[in-house]
Amino acid sequence: MEWASGNGLRVSGANGRWSKIDKPPYLPASPFLTKSQGKTNPLQNTFVAMKTNTLNFARLTGIALLAMAILAGFAFVFAMNEVFVPADMNATYLNVLANTGLYQAMTWAFTVIFLLDILVSFSLCYWLSDHNPKMVKSMAVLRLLYSLILAVGIFHLFQSYYPEAADPYDSILRFQHYFSLGLIVFGVHLSLLGWILWKRMDIPKLFGALALFAGLCYTLIHFLIMSWPEFASYRQTIENGLALPMAAGELALALWLSIKGKRFSPMLSGSAHPAFYAT
Numbered sequence: 001m002e003w004a005s006g007n008g009l010r011v012s013g014a015n016g017r018w019s020k021i022d023k024p025p026y027l028p029a030s031p032f033l034t035k036s037q038g039k040t041n042p043l044q045n046t047f048v049a050m051k052t053n054t055l056n057f058a059r060l061t062g063i064a065l066l067a068m069a070i071l072a073g074f075a076f077v078f079a080m081n082e083v084f085v086p087a088d089m090n091a092t093y094l095n096v097l098a099n100t101g102l103y104q105a106m107t108w109a110f111t112v113i114f115l116l117d118i119l120v121s122f123s124l125c126y127w128l129s130d131h132n133p134k135m136v137k138s139m140a141v142l143r144l145l146y147s148l149i150l151a152v153g154i155f156h157l158f159q160s161y162y163p164e165a166a167d168p169y170d171s172i173l174r175f176q177h178y179f180s181l182g183l184i185v186f187g188v189h190l191s192l193l194g195w196i197l198w199k200r201m202d203i204p205k206l207f208g209a210l211a212l213f214a215g216l217c218y219t220l221i222h223f224l225i226m227s228w229p230e231f232a233s234y235r236q237t238i239e240n241g242l243a244l245p246m247a248a249g250e251l252a253l254a255l256w257l258s259i260k261g262k263r264f265s266p267m268l269s270g271s272a273h274p275a276f277y278a279t
Contacts, residue, residue: 057127062257064116064123065250071109071116079106080172089169096160096168103168107157110175114154117147124193131200139196142189146182153178180222187219190249197253207253214249217242 083103085091096103125140153175160171194212197203221238224231 057123058257061120061123061127062254062259064120065254066258068113068116068120069247069251069254071113075106075109075113079103079109083168084172089167092169092172093163093167096163100163103163104161107154107161110150110154110157114147114150117143117150121147128196128200132196135192135196139189139192142185142192146186146189149178149182149185153182180225183218183222184226187215187217187222189215190218191215194249204256207256210245210252211249214246217246 079102083092083095083099083106085095121140121143124143125136128136128139156171156174156178159166160168191212192215194208194210194215196208197211198205198208200208221235221242225235
């Protein structure tokens with residue numbers, strides 16, 4: 001009695017010894033045989049290349065999101081609070097005049113965020129396009145739209161790049177107006193991204209849930225800021241309560257993609273393709 005294994009070896013029942021054969025006599029040749037099995041084929045190479053490209057775009061997305069989080073922390077949390085005094089035009093002007101370098105660095109930080117947002121729009125589209133491509137494209141277009149609105153706000157910051165040229169207080173107010181308007185669109189984008197992540201099988205559903213919730217918060221809060229002046233009295237309390245889950249919406253995904261993302265297996269039509277496990 002003889003038995004054939006999948007790695008090209010035959011064992012004889014008579015003496016129990018292994019002998020090398022060209023290929024198993026009754027096992028069909030697999031199109032996904034690996035080099036270690038003595039076979040290569042173009043289909044395998046194609047899928048391996050697709051896997052590599054997808055992983056590269058996933059990691060690029062994670063690194064870009066982390067970079068934006070760091071820049072936003074500097075520009076919006078630190079620099080903006082150092083130079084801008086709400087409802088005090090003179091104090092704001094004097095702060096910008098005394099910290100012109102900080103104001104300029106803040107302006108360039110927002111500019112880099114704008115450029116990274118465009119990069120993330122395309123990298124997300126490429127990374128996630130194997131599942132529901134129409135929805136993924138809509139999600140990417142919404143992020144591009146947010147980026148364009150942000151660019152208008154940044155233009156107003158540049159008008160006061162030198163404080164003597166224009167009123168910094170007015171420039172910052174205009175920036176904040178367009179920034180809030182853009183975050184309404186960004187929230188819709190983030191909710192859509194959360195839904196896409198939730199529906200996939202190769203990404204932990206926690207990231208989809210966090211992004212979906214954060215997106216709803218962004219859209220609701222900034223819609224109220226734009227449409228209900230009295231909301232200003234509640235804004236700080238609500239934002240303090242929702243700050244952590246809102247920040248975690250993209251930050252958790254960014255950390256996972258940067259650290260663990262290289263290990264996840266891209267999916268085709270909702271299930272892992274055998275070629276992705278070829279080595």
